[in-house]
Amino acid sequence: MSELQEFFALVKDVWQNGVYGYDIGEILIAIIIFLGFIIFRRVFTYIVINRVKGWASRTKTDVDDAIIDAVEAPINFIPIVMGIFFGTSYLTLDAAGDQFVANINRSLIVFTIFWGLVRASSPVSELLEKADSFLTGAMITWLSKAIRIAFVLLGAATILEIWGIEVGPLIAGFGLFGVAVALGAQDLFKNLIAGLFVIGEKRFHAGDWILVEGIVEGTVEHIGFRTTTIIRFDKSPVYVPNAKLSDNAVTNFSRMSMRRIKWVIGLRYDSTAAMLQTVRDGIETYLTDNPKYAQPSDTSTFVRIDSFGSSSINILLYCFTKTTDWLEWLAIKEELLLEIKKIVEDAGTDFAFPSQSLYLEAIPGGMDPAPIPGNSPTMLETKE
Secondary structure (H helix, E strand, O other): OHHHHHHHHHHHHHHOOOOEEEEEHHHHHHHHHHHHHHHHHHHHHHHHHHHHHHHHHOOOOOOOHHHHHHHHHHHHHHHHHHHHHHHHHHOOOOOOHHHHHHHHHHHHHHHHHHHHHHHHHHHHHHHHHHOOOOOHHHHHHHHHHHHHHHHHHHHHHHHHHHOOOOOOHHHHHHHHHHHHHHHHHHHHHHHOOOOOOHHOOOOOOOOOOEEEEEOEEEEEEOOOEEEEEEEEEOOEEEEEHHHHHHHHHEEHHOOOOOOOEEEEEEEOOOOOOHHHHHHHHHHHHHHHHHHOOOOOOOOOOOOEEEEOOOEEEEEEEEEEEEEOOHHHHHHHHHHHHHHHHHHHHHHOOOHHHHEEEEEOEEEEOOOOOOOOOOOOOOOEEEEO
């Protein structure tokens, strides 16, 4: 009988002090409390989140709907945090155990709060897009990333402080480490600062067609922290360091208000002054009467008989189209070319092409000079 009593006493001792000196019964009850909150989690999600979503759906803006969708995961995590808190509160712990559990509960609460803030920062960045009058798309992207990084760092620093790790000396240590890294990563920081200048100066935005002489020409796809992605016209991506875009001249074709046409039209030397004047006036009238071209009052536009070339009399045509679309500009140039061809033909003259004159002192006996055409590639003339 005494042995049986000893056995029950042993069982009781194990039950009360079996797991690192803690009562197994309390541990089981704590687990049951935690599982109860896990079950409650589904009810909490169904009742609370669905009701909040219903309220948000009745508002005029979509930002609140996006925020609720973003923070749904952190909200679902709240019953888990509550289960851990109430479960551990039931346990009878010593001073060290109480401090450890308190740190865990505090860390979980901080983690949930900053997790929700990080998730909510993405929809808030969409709200910033409405401020595009003074913020570019790239600046909004960088700002939203900076906000998320700030929340992550602040949350991490708060959790470290909870566990007694001082952040100040840690930051100082990272500062010394950063100096050493900076000496070997000068190009990285140079490109980072150059990217800030590119965005701040609003040189170009995503979707702009740009040209950097000797480097790349194409459409900007993304302005990153270190490099900018530019898609060439053959659809191949080019990753250009931001320093290249900051230190070199960048031509932004997407900001053109007009497209230029500059031609030198060579007419034959046997064209009369009246013919030249007719051609010049005809081209000028066509440009003035055509609404597709900018007028002289808006920008420099002129048609002038310009110079005597080596094999032609040259007319300088300088004008601008109102369109900036490349394909439409090509079509307008084609129309202008055909119209000039018609004007030249109606004036009774023709276009010149490279030619040269050959003068002979004498012609061998028995040979007659060939007739001299009006403007042939090679003219044979005699001189007495």
